[in-house]
Amino acid sequence: MNDNSRGFFGERPLPEFVVDPQVLRRRTRRDALLFGAGTVAALASARLLLPNAIRIDDEVAESLYSPRRTVPTYAKTQITPLKNNYNGATPDPGYIPGWHLTLDGLASGVSVALDIRSLLTHFSIHEQITRLVCVEGWSAIAWWAGVRFDDLLRAYSPMSQARWVQVESSVNLDASGNPDPYYVSLDLASARHPQTLLATHFNGQPLTVEHGAPLRLLVPVKLGLKNVKAITKLTYVAQEPRDYWAERGYSHYDGI
Amino acid sequence: MGCSTTPRKEGISTSRLPEKPDVLVAKRHHLLVRWSHWLNVPILLGLILSGISIYWASPIYQHKSDPLTGNFDVAADIGIWICGHVPGLRHYSSPPDWVYNHLSLGPGMLAPALRLHWLCAYAFMLNGAVYVVGLISGGGWRGLLPRRTDLLDAFRMLRYYLGIPFAKLTRRQWPHPSFNTKYNALQRAAYFSVPLAGCLSVATGWAIHKPMQFHSLAAIFGGLDSARVWHFWLMWIFVLFAVPHVILVFADGWDTFRGIITGWSARVTRSEATGNER
Structure with a gap:
């Protein structure tokens, strides 16, 4: 023993x-x-x-967070179904023909309005198959294509003191179909990540209304709730702007 | 209570120090080990209650949604079954929520649950570090290491536990197997694997919480989705440990319970005492 x-x-x-x-x-x-x-x-x-x-x-x-650390990318065979996860009702597609993206808080001091055609023609389109992770715990691997947010930031520079961008969708609806504008805060460091896209295509097709036509944010280093559908406005600001879910008790930064 | 056998004899005048037989005690648990032990109670409770609320938001065990109720969650099925079969719960207002109402912060509590889970998770990691420091400075880690003889000794302990009801019924002597180690083989297996489960819970927790920055960690557990399955079942290891842990401390008696409070045990066996002299 x-x-x-x-x-x-x-x-x-x-x-x-x-x-x-x-x-x-x-x-x-x-x-x-x-x-x-x-x-x-x-x-x-x-x-x-x-x-x-x-x-x-x-x-x-x-x-x-590191701008050099990229998120895993997947093969087309690994794609999984992605449900329409609009928080409220899905908007009526009537907004799409008149849609334009407003940029505010630029170095030039004037606001800019871009339509989808000018975005698609002036910027190169990047494809990626990445995972979108929901705060609830589920996730989906999806095939996206779109403009790099970083390219937009280079073409239309924000004012020098800007550290944040408020990403808004004015067409968002609540569960009973009433207007419920959606807005999130995004730090410019994450916006400049090479895999942060202003997505125009899903599964090789232009975005449908369920997935945020004609332009949605795709920021795979953040929780899904930051990936705003049907973006209508980007505002560059110095101080952390309001965030829809942070006001409802969730975190602000949401980096994953 | 072996320590209170001496009757007070205040009246004896021959000596101002009456002969109180002193007790021999052994130092069993380091102060930091005892602190981390007790702090684990609220921390694990917070982690489990908030964890099940987080589970509610996206259950890992789902089935095709029921055409009548729209229910797809196995935990909701369990609640429905319980309310259908347990007398007194027949008229429970929301059977699918029964599990969440009783084992978590409740359904629809994702935001507060996440907040509590993170607070408790950081506290759990700090507490784990306190435990490790206590194990090292008290030398307690040596008592937890598996031995070659553990398998056989574990069988002896199992046979002892399983034989207790029979021995009680037949009023037969059923002595506890004797060991000259701090813990018996079953205790050692439990006290060795629970900290290991703690480490795995922390690792799978980070894999779920930061699946992009820590994607290689998630990959070790088979990706984000299976890390969630790991994390879920690791919780059950704590539950399955804690239930017999609490039952056995009551069965074993006051000295064992006092041991984790004071660190001292008055149950010093002869073999331990002789072992000390060698």
């Missing part, structure tokens, strides 16, 4: 000593009270820390 007590990994005999029973009793009472108080204090501080938990995790996510 002695093989247990030899060598570096061998179990050592427990240190033993003699105590007054009174000392043992007092120590038991003291330690039980201390651990009880410690656990209650931990629970109380958790209540205080809870609102900051998201901020802490946002900081962690931001420090994990």
Whole structure:
């Protein structure tokens, strides 16, 4: 039996000593009270820390981000179905013919309106098959094509102090079909990621209304809820702008 | 309570120090090990309750949605079954939510659940580090390492546990197998694998939480979707550990429970005592 007590990994005999029973009793009472108080204090501080938990995790996510680290890409055989995940009702496609993208907060100081034709003709189109991950836990591998956000940023530079872009869709509806504009905050570092697209095509076809025709954001380093469908406006700002889901208790940065 | 056998004899005048037999105690658990043990109670509770609320948002066990109810979640099926078969629950207002109402923060609580889960997850990692420091500075890690004799000894322990009801019924002597180690083989298996499950839970948790930045970590577990399956079943290891853990500490008695509070055990066996002298 002695093989247990030899060598570096061998179990050592427990240190033993003699105590007054009174000392043992007092120590038991003291330690039980201390651990009880410690656990209650931990629970109380958790209540205080809870609102900051998201901020802490946002900081962690931001420090994990690297513009050089790309997300995995997949083969066409690995594509999975992607459901229409509009938060509310799917908009009526009537907005599509008159659609244009407004750019605000540019270095030039004037706002710019682009239609889909000028986007498609002035920028090169990039294809990618990447995973879109929902905050709920499900994900889908889909085949996208579109303009690199970085190319748009180079062609229409934001004002120098801009660190964020607010991405908006004015055509978004709530569950009962009433207008419910959707807006998210996106840090410009993530917007400049080489795999961040302003997508125009899905599965080799122009986007359908279910997937955000004619232009949606595809930012695979973020949760799906940042991937705004039917974008109507991009506003470059210095301070972190409003975010639809952050206002509803979710995190702000959403880096995955 | 072996420590309170001495009656107080205040009246004896011959000595101001009455003969109180002192107790021999063994140092069993380092202070940091005890702290991390107790902090794990609220942390794991928070992780499991919020984890099941997160599970609700996209259950990993689904089936084709029921044409009548639209239900596709196996956990909802379990709730429906429970409400249909357990007396007193027949008129439960929302059977598909029964599981979530009783084992989580509730359905539709994704945002607060994520917040609580992250807070508890960071606390769990810190607490794990405290535990490791305690194991190293107290030397307790040696008591957790598997031995060559463990398989046989585990069978002896299993036979002992399984024989208890029979021995009780027939009023037969049924002595606990004796070991000259800190833990018996079954305890060692449990106390060795639960920290391992903790490490795997943290690794799969990061793989799920940051599947792009940590995509190679997710790939180790077979990708994002199977990392979620791993993470789910790792939770059950904690549950399946905690239930007998709590039952057995009550069965084993006060000394074992006091041990994780004070760190001291007064149940020093002769073999341990002689082992100390060698």
